[in-house]
Structure formats: structure tokens, C-alpha cells
Amino acid sequence: MASKAELRRRKKTARTVTQTAPEVSGVPKQANATPQGRTARPTAERMEHGYWAMPAGPGKEFQPAVDLAADMVGWLHVTKQITTSQEQSARAWQELRERYIAELPEVQSYKSCLAGSVPGYDDGDGNPAVIAAYRRLERAMTLPQRREMLHVCDSGYKPTNIDTLRGALDAIGGA
Numbered sequence: 001m002a003s004k005a006e007l008r009r010r011k012k013t014a015r016t017v018t019q020t021a022p023e024v025s026g027v028p029k030q031a032n033a034t035p036q037g038r039t040a041r042p043t044a045e046r047m048e049h050g051y052w053a054m055p056a057g058p059g060k061e062f063q064p065a066v067d068l069a070a071d072m073v074g075w076l077h078v079t080k081q082i083t084t085s086q087e088q089s090a091r092a093w094q095e096l097r098e099r100y101i102a103e104l105p106e107v108q109s110y111k112s113c114l115a116g117s118v119p120g121y122d123d124g125d126g127n128p129a130v131i132a133a134y135r136r137l138e139r140a141m142t143l144p145q146r147r148e149m150l151h152v153c154d155s156g157y158k159p160t161n162i163d164t165l166r167g168a169l170d171a172i173g174g175a
Contacts, residue, residue, distance in 0.1 A: 041065055051078040072156045081162055086169035090153050093137060093172055097154060100134040103127055140171045 002010070042052070042065055050070070055063035069075040073094070077087040138146060144161075145168035152159045159165045 042067075051075075072152050072158065076152075076159070076162075076165075082166060082169060085173055086166060089169045089173040090149075093149060093169075094153050096130070096134050096137065099127075099130045103130055137172055140174070141168050145171065 042050075047065075050067040051074075053066045053068055054060075055065065067074075069078045073082075073087060073090040076082045077084065082090070141149065144164050148159060148161060148164045149168050149172075151157050152165055
């Protein structure tokens with residue numbers, strides 16, 4: 001009988017093996033492709049819940065269908081509650097916030113420098129350009145606008161005040 005640690009290792013190995021797609025004969029597997037090489041389309045049930053851009057033109061059977069309302073920002077744009085420039089501002093903010101969060105140390109694994117271990121130790125100050133750009137966007141917004149941006153663009157919830165969100169997106173676009 002295997003020990004508990006061995007069972008955990010097997011379970012973890014099985015999980016990572018199923019999550020990674022193996023390469024066949026050195027050729028990477030196409031994402032979302034059927035055995036014939038055509039791109040699999042979403043089911044009819046899935047297509048009822050979204051706004052889909054279907055590919056057109058030559059080679060359309062090899063291109064994926066794209067859900068334009070995959071997140072709250074996309075849904076607000078498709079339903080014409082925010083403009084295209086506001087949607088682009090939201091996407092830019094999401095990208096910058098993701099890079100900003102990546103610069104922060106992992107607090108949950110933080111240990112004191114006196115503990116004598118490496119986790120949590122950061123000998124640098126991060127990327128100052130990313131931090132400065134994010135702080136510049138934060139300064140362009142009021143506190144309620146920042147809260148609404150985090151609520152909608154980061155957490156994916158419906159806006160509590162669409163006018164506050166529009167104001168934040170306009171402030172970011174002008175910053």
C-alpha cells in the first residue's frame with residue numbers, strides 16, 4: 001500500500017499530465033481543432049449565452065468563433081453601455097493592472113528575513129515603469145471611480161453605477 005505522500009504525488013502528476021497537451025512527432029497540437037483539422041465550433045447551447053463573431057472569408061473553417069462578451073467589459077461594450085474607446089481604456093487598464101500585480105511580492109509565502117529562508121525575499125524594487133504607469137492611472141481617477149474599476153474590470157461584476165465607470169474610463173483614456 002502506498003503512503004499518503006505517494007498518493008498525493010501520483011494525484012499531482014496525473015493532474016499535470018492531463019492539463020498539458022503532448023506534442024505529437026514534434027508538431028504542436030492546434031488549439032480547439034478537430035481530427036480533420038477544422039476548428040470546433042461552440043455548441044448551440046453555448047452560443048445562446050454570448051455575442052459571437054463568426055469568421056468569414058477563405059479558411060474560415062480553420063478560424064475559431066470568438067465570444068465578444070466573454071467578460072463584463074466585453075458585455076458592456078456589446079450592449080452599447082460603453083463606447084469603443086472606453087472598452088479599449090478598460091482593456092489597457094486590465095493589462096497594466098495584471099503587470100502591476102505581478103510586480104507585488106507574494107504575501108502568502110512571505111517570511112521574515114530573520115527566518116533564514118528565500119521565499120518572500122525580493123532584492124529589487126520591481127519594474128518602476130509599470131508601477132509609475134499604474135499609479136499615474138490611479139491618480140487620474142477618484143476613489144469611487146477606482147472602486148468601480150476594480151469591481152467591474154478586475155472582479156467581473158456588473159457595474160453598480162455605470163456613470164461612475166464611464167467617468168473612470170474617460171479619465172484613463174485622457175491620462
